Amino acid sequence: QAFFKSVHNSAPPSPTKRHIKVSVVGAGNVGMAIAQTILTQDLVDELALVDANPDKLRGEMLDLQHAAAFLPRTKIHASVDYSVTVGSDLCIVTAGARQIAGESRLNLLQRNLALFKDIIPSLVKYSPDSILMIVSNPVDVLTYVAWKLSGFPSNRVIGSGTNLDSSRFRFLIADHLDVNAQDVQAFIVGEHGDSSVALWSSISVGGVPILSFLEKQQIAYEKETLENIHKEVVGSAYEVISLKGYTSWAIGYSAANLARSILRDQRKIHPVSVLAKGFYGITGGDVFLSLPAQLGRGGVLGVTNIHLTEVEAQRLRDSAKTILEVQTQLGI
Numbered sequence: 001q002a003f004f005k006s007v008h009n010s011a012p013p014s015p016t017k018r019h020i021k022v023s024v025v026g027a028g029n030v031g032m033a034i035a036q037t038i039l040t041q042d043l044v045d046e047l048a049l050v051d052a053n054p055d056k057l058r059g060e061m062l063d064l065q066h067a068a069a070f071l072p073r074t075k076i077h078a079s080v081d082y083s084v085t086v087g088s089d090l091c092i093v094t095a096g097a098r099q100i101a102g103e104s105r106l107n108l109l110q111r112n113l114a115l116f117k118d119i120i121p122s123l124v125k126y127s128p129d130s131i132l133m134i135v136s137n138p139v140d141v142l143t144y145v146a147w148k149l150s151g152f153p154s155n156r157v158i159g160s161g162t163n164l165d166s167s168r169f170r171f172l173i174a175d176h177l178d179v180n181a182q183d184v185q186a187f188i189v190g191e192h193g194d195s196s197v198a199l200w201s202s203i204s205v206g207g208v209p210i211l212s213f214l215e216k217q218q219i220a221y222e223k224e225t226l227e228n229i230h231k232e233v234v235g236s237a238y239e240v241i242s243l244k245g246y247t248s249w250a251i252g253y254s255a256a257n258l259a260r261s262i263l264r265d266q267r268k269i270h271p272v273s274v275l276a277k278g279f280y281g282i283t284g285g286d287v288f289l290s291l292p293a294q295l296g297r298g299g300v301l302g303v304t305n306i307h308l309t310e311v312e313a314q315r316l317r318d319s320a321k322t323i324l325e326v327q328t329q330l331g332i
């Protein structure tokens with residue numbers, strides 16, 4: 001059984017291409033956190049910002065440019081005109097309408113769909129060979145929308161998916177075990193947000209599977225402890241929102257980490273929203289869900305065939321069914 005199920009056409013672009021350009025659409029809390037992290041980590045030669053609000057856009061551009069003395073040299077542009085994104089290697093979409101208090105997810109989706117019908121074709125026009133990374137919510141459905149509207153092969157359309165969920169999960173496990181979060185590998189997969197699926201078998205600490213780690217450290221293993229940590233992944237999102245009104249730093253670092261794997265051809269495995277049809281018995285239509293996927297300069301290089309319990313696989317299939325029902329109402 002091959003460890004990776006390859007996706008079509010994931011050959012990287014010409015190796016001679018050295019100048020790296022990233023565009024970020026949406027200069028809000030999330031977009032600017034991603035931009036700032038990409039600059040600090042010296043991932044690009046050129047950064048383009050796009051937003052519908054020209055004053056916000058220019059303000060953010062100037063504010064970043066004024067940090068030039070402390071950052072690696074990077075050309076920073078900003079415009080409401082998508083021509084500023086021309087020749088991007090990676091386009092990160094964080095633009096979106098904010099969910100209105102009490103607004104249904106479906107209504108938010110319809111509003112964001114209307115935005116995407118302008119944003120995605122504009123990005124494709126100027127960067128037909130780029131990779132699209134969708135962060136806007138609902139991220140799994142909007143990644144499907146971006147794939148359909150772009151006409152790109154599925155390996156070049158990725159959603160941040162449960163990458164943020166998994167990074168919070170890793171932090172909480174590390175905090176519980178008093179170890180470094182970078183030594184904790186743990187995947188949350190499926191639908192981003194409230195209905196995500198924690199893969200207990202995927203958790204390892206310093207390369208040691210969690211269950212044997214707990215036994216070796218004589219830490220009482222209680223299944224509900226891990227389940228409570230997964231519940232806290234969801235709860236902490238709501239807590240951050242209730243305290244500061246939005247989230248930015250964790251999604252900023254996690255999305256920039258995905259950008260690094262892509263732009264530096266790291267071939268690392270991340271939980272990201274990919275075209276999941278055909279995996280784990282997911283049928284019935286094209287649906288994007290998070291699975292552990294290998295990322296490199298060609299986008300999604302492969303999707304891992306990790307073992308899922310029947311309960312985990314069924315939960316993925318249930319999420320796929322729910323998302324497909326929503327997608328059929330979109331008319332695209």
Ligand SMILES: NC(=O)c1ccc[n+]([C@@H]2O[C@H](COP(=O)([O-])OP(=O)(O)OC[C@H]3O[C@@H](n4cnc5c(N)ncnc54)[C@H](O)[C@@H]3O)[C@@H](O)[C@H]2O)c1
Nearest residue numbers: 026027028029030051052095096135136137139164246251
């Ligand atoms: N996937 C995740 O894990 C995750 C985590 C946090 C936030 N998010 C999502 O990220 C999105 C952005 O969140 P935020 O806090 O940055 O919101 P925000 O309101 O601060 O920023 C959104 C920006 O999009 C801009 N915009 C609106 N319409 C546009 C258009 N047609 N073209 C270009 N720009 C446009 C707005 O002017 C605004 O600056 C939301 O959908 C949020 O739910 C996702």
Ligand SMILES: O=C1N[C@](c2ccsc2)(c2cccc(Nc3ccc(F)cc3)n2)CC(O)=C1Sc1ccccc1Cl
Nearest residue numbers: 099137138139164165193194233234237238241246247
């Ligand atoms: O950290 C967040 N912040 C957001 C947020 C940021 C600005 S306004 C709301 C958040 C926070 C809390 C709930 C929530 N629900 C939600 C709303 C619309 C969607 F399409 C999807 C999710 N969204 C957006 C979001 O997706 C996250 S991650 C997240 C959310 C819910 C459960 C688990 C996780 Cl890991």
